Amino acid sequence: MMTLRGEKIMLQPESDASGTQPIVMVERLVRRYGAFTALNSVSLAVGKGEKIVICGPSGSGKSTLIRCINHIERHDSGRIVVDGIELRDQLADINSVRREVGMVFQSFNLFPHLSVSENCMLAPVKVRKLTRAEARDRAMTILRKVRIEDQADKYPGQLSGGQQQRVAIARALCMQPKVMLFDEPTSALDPEMVQEVLDTMVGLARDGMTMLCVTHEMGFAREVADRVVFMDQGTIVEESPPESFFQAAKTERARNFLKQIIR
Amino acid sequence: MRQAAGRPDAMSDLDFTVVLRAWPYLLSGLQFSFALTVTAFAIGMVLGTTFALIQHHEVPVLSQVVRSYIALIRSIPLILVLFWFFFLVPVVLGRFVGGGRSIPIGPTYTAFITFGLFEAAYYSEIIRVGLRSVNKGQFEACQALALSSFDTYRSVIMPQVLKVASPIILSQTIILFQDTSLVYVLSLTDLVGAASKMAQLNGRLVEMYLTVAVIYLAICSAASQCVAVLRKRNELPRVVRQ
Numbered sequence: 001m002m003t004l005r006g007e008k009i010m011l012q013p014e015s016d017a018s019g020t021q022p023i024v025m026v027e028r029l030v031r032r033y034g035a036f037t038a039l040n041s042v043s044l045a046v047g048k049g050e051k052i053v054i055c056g057p058s059g060s061g062k063s064t065l066i067r068c069i070n071h072i073e074r075h076d077s078g079r080i081v082v083d084g085i086e087l088r089d090q091l092a093d094i095n096s097v098r099r100e101v102g103m104v105f106q107s108f109n110l111f112p113h114l115s116v117s118e119n120c121m122l123a124p125v126k127v128r129k130l131t132r133a134e135a136r137d138r139a140m141t142i143l144r145k146v147r148i149e150d151q152a153d154k155y156p157g158q159l160s161g162g163q164q165q166r167v168a169i170a171r172a173l174c175m176q177p178k179v180m181l182f183d184e185p186t187s188a189l190d191p192e193m194v195q196e197v198l199d200t201m202v203g204l205a206r207d208g209m210t211m212l213c214v215t216h217e218m219g220f221a222r223e224v225a226d227r228v229v230f231m232d233q234g235t236i237v238e239e240s241p242p243e244s245f246f247q248a249a250k251t252e253r254a255r256n257f258l259k260q261i262i263r
Numbered sequence: 264m265r266q267a268a269g270r271p272d273a274m275s276d277l278d279f280t281v282v283l284r285a286w287p288y289l290l291s292g293l294q295f296s297f298a299l300t301v302t303a304f305a306i307g308m309v310l311g312t313t314f315a316l317i318q319h320h321e322v323p324v325l326s327q328v329v330r331s332y333i334a335l336i337r338s339i340p341l342i343l344v345l346f347w348f349f350f351l352v353p354v355v356l357g358r359f360v361g362g363g364r365s366i367p368i369g370p371t372y373t374a375f376i377t378f379g380l381f382e383a384a385y386y387s388e389i390i391r392v393g394l395r396s397v398n399k400g401q402f403e404a405c406q407a408l409a410l411s412s413f414d415t416y417r418s419v420i421m422p423q424v425l426k427v428a429s430p431i432i433l434s435q436t437i438i439l440f441q442d443t444s445l446v447y448v449l450s451l452t453d454l455v456g457a458a459s460k461m462a463q464l465n466g467r468l469v470e471m472y473l474t475v476a477v478i479y480l481a482i483c484s485a486a487s488q489c490v491a492v493l494r495k496r497n498e499l500p501r502v503v504r505q
Contacts, residue, residue, distance in 0.1 A: 095409045
C-alpha cells in the first residue's frame with residue numbers, strides 16, 4: 001500500500017516533465033567548504049509548476065542546495081540547468097538564470113534606504129529595462145496581491161517582520177520569475193506573523209508558480225507540496241509526496257527528524 | 264619693567280579697522296581655502312572609494328598596493344608629503360620625461376594633488392569600514408535580482424555606506440579644511456596666509472590672527488552642527504528591526 005501510493009505519486013512529476021523538460025535540473029551536485037562536504041552528489045529535477053518542500057536537520061545542505069540554483073553559492077562539480085541554461089562560471093549565463101529565478105531570504109534582505117515600492121521597482125528598471133511608470137504599475141499590482149499596497153511608501157524599517165517578508169516576496173515577483181526559491185522564509189518571524197507569509201506563499205502556489213521551499217512548516221508542505229525532499233548530511237535521503245512522507249516515512253532518519261519537529 | 268608696562272598698552276590699542284581694510288584680501292584667501300578643500304574632497308572621495316572597493320573585493324596585487332599606500336600616507340605628516348611633491352616629484356618627473364631637467368609642478372597644482380592624494384587614504388579607510396557594515400544579505404539580494412555590480416554599488420550599497428559614513432566623512436572634511444592652512448609652506452595664500460601677509464604689512468598681528476581664528480571657529484562649528492544632525496538622522500530609521 002505504502003509503496004503503491006509512493007510509486008503512483010512519484011510518477012506524477014515525471015509525467016509532468018515527460019512532455020517538457022524539467023525547469024530546474026540538478027545533477028550530481030557537489031559543494032565543499034574546505035574539508036566539509038555540504039552537498040554530496042545531489043540530483044533533483046523539478047517540473048514546471050511543481051512545488052517542492054525541502055526539509056532536514058540544520059547543516060543538511062538544504063539552504064546550500066537552493067542557493068546553488070541561482071548561483072549565490074558556487075558548486076564544485078555536477079550540473080545545474082535552469083530553464084535550459086546551464087550554470088557555469090560565465091556571468092552572462094548566471095545573470096540570465098537569475099533573471100528567471102526569484103529568491104526569498106530568511107532575513108528578508110530588503111533595501112533599507114528604499115521605500116517598499118522602490119524596493120520592488122529597482123530590479124525591473126535596472127535589469128528588465130522597464131520605465132519607472134511601468135515598474136511602478138507592476139509593483140503596485142503585485143503589492144496589492146500580497147495585500148500590502150497601503151504600505152507602498154513606507155520604508156522597510158517601519159514594517160513588521162511579516163510585512164517585510166511579504167514585501168520581499170513581492171520584490172522577487174516583480175521580476176516575473178519562472179521559479180521561486182524560498183530559504184526558510186518564516187524562520188526569522190515571530191509566531192503570529194508566520195501565517196500571513198504562509199498564506200501569501202499558498203496563494204502563489206495556487207497561481208501555478210514553480211516553487212522550491214526550504215521550510216519546516218509542515219502544514220504548508222501538506223497543503224501545497226507535490227513532493228517533500230528530505231536531506232541529511234549533504235544528500236537527499238528521501239523524496240516522497242507529503243502524505244506518505246508524513247504518515248510513513250521510508251527512512252529511519254526521516255522518521256527521527258519528523259518526531260523532533262512535530263509535537 | 265618697561266615691557267610689563269607696555270603690554271596692557273598694546274592690548275588697549277587694538278584697532279579692528281585694519282581688518283575691514285584687509286577684508287577683501289582675507290576673503291580671497293578664504294576662497295582659496297574653500298577651493299582647495301572642495302577639490303581635495305572630490306579627488307579624495309573618488310580615489311578613496313576606488314581604494315576601498317579594491318580592498319573590499321581583495322583584488323590581488325592591487326589591494327596590497329593600496330594597503331601599503333594607505334599605511335604610508337597615514338604614517339607621515341602632511342607637511343612632508345607637500346615637500347615631497349613640491350621638491351622631489353619635479354626632479355623625478357624630469358629624470359623620466361624631461362631629459363634630466365626638473366619639471367616644476369607649481370605650488371597650486373602641488374597643493375591640489377597632494378591634498379587629494381593625502382585625503383584619499385583617510386576617506387578610503389572610512390568607506391572601507393562603511394562597506395564592511397553593510398549586511399552580506401544586501402549583496403545576496405542584489406545577486407538574486409540579477410543586478411549588475413555597477414547597479415548593486417550605485418543603487419544599493421553605496422547609498423547605505425554614505426549614509427552611515429557621512430558624519431565621519433564630514434568630520435574628516437572639517438579637519439581637511441583646517442589642514443589647508445599648511446599651504447603657507449608653499450607660499451600660497453589661503454585664509455591664514457592672507458592674514459599673515461596683511462599682518463606683516465600693517466603690523467597688526469593680534470587683530471589679524473584673532474579675526475582668522477573667529478572665521479575658522481564659525482565655519483567649523485557650523486559644520487560640526489551638521490555632523491550632529493547627520494548622526495541623529497542615521498539613528499532614526501532603525502526603530503523597528505526584525
